[in-house]
Amino acid sequence: SGYPILQHWKVQSVMYHVRLNQLTISQSFSNALHSLDGATSRGDFVALLDQFGNHYIQEAVYGFEESCSIWYPNRQVQRQLWLEYEDISKGRSPTPPQEGSPKPPHGSEKLCLLLAQQGRCSTCWDGSSPSWCSPPSPLSQLLQEATMSSLWCSGSGDVIEDWCRCDSSAFGADGLPTCAPLPHPILRLSTVHEPSSTLVVLEWGHSEPPIGVQIVDYLLRQEKVTDRMDHSKVETGEWTVLSFVDDIISGAKSPCAMPAQVPDRLSSTISLIVRCLEPDTTYMFTLWGVDNTGRRSRSSDVTVKTPCPVVDDVKAQEIADKIYNLFNGYTSGKEQQTAYNTLLDLGSPSLHRVLYHYNQHYESFGEFTWRCEDELGPRKAGLILSQLGDLSSWCNSLLQEPKISLQRSSLKYLACRYSEIKPYGLDWSELSRDLKKTCEEQTLSVLYNDYGDKDY
Structure with a gap:
């Protein structure tokens, strides 16, 4: 049957377990230890950790490792030990041995658990419940609680399961607890998708500690900003705030x-597409994380100026040819109206390119603005040509480039239909899976312009 057998187990844990990892300690540290007792306040323990923290924090951060050697005399003993382990791990009383099952013999065949940890704690199983290591002393328990408080609650609160119960002195002016520090999300522009004239892609990383803080939402504010000649920026007051979860x-x-x-x-990573932006406009986006108490994290902002309006240069060339044909020779009233309607509906960017192409190819028959006034009259020509001043000098200069190509890219996004999401029950690690029930992946087409001749 393969028995008796000997198994060697090694357990590595990231649970927070405090142990002094140096055999020789300084006199000042020894004096500090001897000054502690069961009545020592948490603040005194935290002060000790702040001064001599390396002795304790190393294992609290990196966890610990224990090894265990188990010798099974027969199959029944192995099964009984496993049942007891399951009961103990689930907080139940150990399962008693089944009636009629053989008890492990004593002497050399007894089952021994050798725990290679500090103090060389060992226990032997004699057919009844295992006698585990003695519970930690009150002093070490207080020290462990102080360590947890220092790690997760800034030393100003107690760790209760996975949250911090803050001291009365650790509340802000708004009445919200402040002992558990909030993660600071860093907002950034996407490194994969560049901004278009009407769209930007923003990113940030979601993070929350396992103890102390539960992030339930993110708030994003979009604000239009006006550039000054001295390169300073003025907030225009046009802003909106969206909740990532609710909106x-x-x-x-x-x-x-x-x-x-x-x-x-x-x-x-959380990646967000923001559309409906105006071309050649500066926007500031500000992000906050929100925890389950309503606290906001420190803000993180990104300022971006959208590119100039997109133009279809091939279409602009075709319209320039069409206008030349309408203006060439005798122009009837119908042809004049067709030219007027065509030019008036173009918009400023495309009108710039029509003017450019017309003058490049047909200026010998008359410059574009002069031909418009001659064929359409000063009033109609004035209405059309007034659109040329709607763009900034930067965009005007780009529209004088000899070649402007139109590029197209695709963005995948989630189109979500309305559903009620409870932020306090949100599991961020499973959010992608959960949204598959209410959101459908779709593709968005985005247009860009490349200016000038480029070698690819």
Whole structure:
């Protein structure tokens, strides 16, 4: 049957386990230890950790390792030990041995657990419940609690399961607890998708500690900014604030903002597409994380200026040819009206390119603005040509480039139909899976311009 057998187990844990990892300690540290007792306050323990923290924090951060050697005399003993382990790990009383099952013999065949940990704690199984190591002393328990408080609650609160119970002195002016520090999300522009004239892609990483803070939402503010000649920026007061949970992934009111990527088990990145922007305009986006108490994290902002309006240069060339044909020779009233309607509907960027192409090919028959006034009259020509001043000097200069190509790219995003999402029950690591029930992956076509001749 393969028995008796000997198994060697090694357990590595990231649970927070405090142990003094140096055999020789300084006199000052020894004196500090001897000054502690069961009545020592947590603040004194935290002060000790701040001064001599390396002795304790190393294992608290990196975990610990224990080895265990188990000798099974027979199959029944192995099964009984496993049942007891399952009961103890689930907080139940150990399962008593089944009636009629053989008890492990004593002497050399007894089952021994040798725990290679500090103190060389060992226990032997004699057919009854295992006698585990003695519980930690009150002093070491207080020290462990102080370590947990220092790690997760800034030394100003107690760790209760996975949250911090803050001291009365650790509340802000708004009445919200402040002992558990909030993660600071860093907002950035996407490194994969460049901004277009009406769209930007923003990213940030979701993070929350396992103890102390539960992030339930993110708030994103979009604000239009006016550039001054001295390069300073003035907020125009035109701004909107969207909740990532309530407004965007719930599908409630986000026609101009949609998620492109949400966290899953492999990635914590959140990627957001913001549309409906104006070309050649500066925007500031500000992000806050919000925890389950209503606290906001420190803000993170990104300022971006959208590119100039997109033009279809091939179409502009065709319209320039059409206008020349309408103006060439005798121009009837119908042809004049056709030319007027065509030019008036172009918009400033395309009108610039029509003017450019017309003068490049047909200036010998008369410059574009002069021909418009001659064929359409000063009033109609004035209405058309007034659109040329709607662009900034930067965009005007780009539209004088000899060649402007039109590029097209695709963006995948989640189109979410309305659903009620409870932020306090949100599992961020499973958000991608959960949104598959209410969101459908779709593709968005985005247009860009490349200016000038480029070698690819």
